[in-house]
Amino acid sequence: MxxxxxxxxxxxxxxxxxxxxxxxxxxxxxxxxxxxxxxxxxxxxxxxxxxxxxxxxxxxxxxxxxxxxxxxxxxxxxxxxxxxxxxxxxxxxxxxxxxxxxxxxxxNTMRFAALKDLGLEDATPETLEGMVLGTQAGGVASKVLNQYFPDSEIKLYPKLGEAFLDMESGRLDLVLESKFALADWMNDGVDCCEFVGQDFLLDGTxxxxxxxxxxxxxxxxxxxxxxxxxxxxxxxxxxxxxxxxxxxxxxxxxxxxxxxx
The missing domain is CATH 3.40.190.10 (Periplasmic binding protein-like II)
Structure with missing residues (x-):
């Protein structure tokens, strides 16, 4: 050929x-x-x-x-x-x-972000007793806070951005939310806060x-x-x-x- x-x-x-x-x-x-x-x-x-x-x-x-x-x-x-x-x-x-x-x-895990000045190494119901914790009202995180953190003060916000603003101004000690949402917020020039505690999922997730x-x-x-x-x-x-x-x-x-x- x-x-x-x-x-x-x-x-x-x-x-x-x-x-x-x-x-x-x-x-x-x-x-x-x-x-x-x-x-x-x-x-x-x-x-x-x-x-x-x-x-x-x-x-x-x-x-x-x-x-x-x-x-x-x-x-x-x-x-x-x-x-x-x-x-x-x-x-x-x-x-x-x-x-x-x-x-x-x-x-898509959940996690706490805390004020750096607190120097927290863990985030449990015992270590956060008496502290002010916040998140968006009606979300999964609000249910977790109400169920597992009865000895903390819980503040719920209509919008998650309002909780972030209170964190930046020091009116909240910690905020609980999706790790992705927290990372996006903290990577946008926010220097007040840091991840603390373990990642976790809702049961059955x-x-x-x-x-x-x-x-x-x-x-x-x-x-x-x-x-x-x-x-x-x-x-x-x-x-x-x-x-x-x-x-x-x-x-x-x-x-x-x-x-x-």
Whole structure:
């Protein structure tokens, strides 16, 4: 066979291979920075996006991204608008009735931030007795404070930003909230406060996972395998360090174990 004919055949085979490359359609919200959002140039960016692209690269498939309104994002998955939902969705028993989830790829923990001047090393009901603790009214953190810290003064605020302002002015000793929200606040030029105590989760909290149609068990297994690989080879942690200075994957203790029943 002539050299030109061989090269043409190889090019044809390569083109056919590219045409047949698998594409996985990935849906996200695009409105939850720094996890998933749309940049000024219209590009999807964030931790979720980078993790999804790394998983697709490991699987040797093409990621095709699309954005969807949060309220209808599970119905959009189940109706076939995309194949994988990657949008920092918390795994809950109610959602598990509708979709299948991957292994958790991070945990949204809660933690205390305290005034540095207090010199606290721990945050327990005993060490915080008599101190003024705050958070947003109606949130999960307010329930934790009311249940486990009866000997502290609890102040609840209509907006979390108001609690942060009282921390900065010294009218609160500690604030309890999502570690991500606290880190975002303290990294914005705030020098009054520091993390204290342990990270914890609400009882029954499983973490954030990628969602799949229940019949797509094979795809879920392949994604789980790719996720495990990028965690093991360090790719996951390289991505994590772009967005967060602290560990977000190790499963922390449950609140009832940390503070007592």
């Amino acid at each position: 002539k050299k030109s004919t061989v090269m043409a055949a190889a090019a044809l085979a390569l083109g056919a291979g590219l045409a047949q490359a698998e594409t996985i359609r990935v849906g996200t919200e695009g409105a939850y920075a720094p996890f998933n959002s749309v940049s000024e140039s219209g590009e999807l960016v964030g931790f979720d996006i980078d993790i999804g692209n790394a998983i697709c690269a490991e699987m040797q498939v093409t990621c095709e991204w699309s954005t969807h309104e949060w309220g209808g994002i599970i119905p959009a998955l189940n109706s076939g608008k995309f194949d994988v939902l990657l949008a920092s969705m918390a795994i809950t028993p109610e959602r598990m009735e509708k979709v299948a989830f991957s292994d958790p790829y991070y945990f 499983i973490g954030a996972g990628m969602a799949f149609r229940k019949e797509d068990a094979d795809l879920r297994d392949r994604v789980n395998e790719a996720l495990a690989t990028i965690i093991e080879n360090g790719t996951y942690d390289e991505i994590r360090q772009k967005y967060f200075e602290f560990d977000i994957r190790g499963k922390p203790i449950a609140v009832s174990e940390l503070f007592g029943d």
